[in-house]
Amino acid sequence: MFDIQPMNAQTYRQQTRRSTLIIAVIFLALAMVLSTSAVTVFGEPGGDNLRFNIGGVFAAVLVMAALMRKVFWTQPWMAPAVYGWQLKRSLMSVTNVMHHVTAAVEAGDPSAMKLLRFYHLGLDQMHQLDGNSSDHGQLRREMEQHEARMQALGMDTDQTRLDPAWLEAVKRTSV
Numbered sequence: 001m002f003d004i005q006p007m008n009a010q011t012y013r014q015q016t017r018r019s020t021l022i023i024a025v026i027f028l029a030l031a032m033v034l035s036t037s038a039v040t041v042f043g044e045p046g047g048d049n050l051r052f053n054i055g056g057v058f059a060a061v062l063v064m065a066a067l068m069r070k071v072f073w074t075q076p077w078m079a080p081a082v083y084g085w086q087l088k089r090s091l092m093s094v095t096n097v098m099h100h101v102t103a104a105v106e107a108g109d110p111s112a113m114k115l116l117r118f119y120h121l122g123l124d125q126m127h128q129l130d131g132n133s134s135d136h137g138q139l140r141r142e143m144e145q146h147e148a149r150m151q152a153l154g155m156d157t158d159q160t161r162l163d164p165a166w167l168e169a170v171k172r173t174s175v
Contacts, residue, residue: 002090004121004160005083009128015080022077023064031060087126090162094119100170105146111169113150117159118166120146 035056043049072078094101094115101119104112120143127136150157 001164002086002162004087004118004125007080007083007125007129009131012080012084012129013131015077016084019078019081023068023072026067027060027064030063031057034059034063084126084129087122087129091119091122091126093162093167094122097167097170100173104170104173107173108153109170109173110155111166112173113146113153113155114159114163115166115170116146117150117157118162121160122162 033056035053038052038056038059039049043052073082098119101112101115105116120139123139124136124143127133127139147157
């Protein structure tokens with residue numbers, strides 16, 4: 001389950017820039033240290049040591065992947081970036097079945113209507129957090145139309161939680 005959390009877009013962008021900078025600096029330091037170490041241990045003085053430099057960078061990529069999964073992912077300074085990643089991943093899970101969702105919404109399926117409402121709210125937040133206002137007008141019109149339809153049916157429009165059961169229900173009904 002994923003819940004859309006209220007978040008200040010300016011603060012989000014500031015914190016994600018900071019975490020990106022931290023990760024980049026750590027990666028650069030690791031790549032330099034591991035490449036230098038590989039050349040020192042395995043290289044030839046005055047020889048072609050490109051493969052050892054590339055090996056050091058590749059090793060740094062592997063170490064960074066492990067650090068991201070095991071250490072950094074749970075750090076408070078990474079929380080906004082992790083939230084953004086989870087939001088985008090949740091939206092992608094809906095996008096992947098959007099053809100089923102739209103068909104089920106047209107048929108009046110309550111799960112699909114909730115799913116589409118979550119998608120609209122999540123996409124709206126993602127656009128705000130990323131500072132992307134290019135498609136905002138079109139999204140707003142779609143959101144308002146769908147919200148009005150849900151209200152007319154007496155449905156709760158506060159769908160800030162992605163329920164995986166909705167995805168499964170939409171997939172099942174459209175097969």
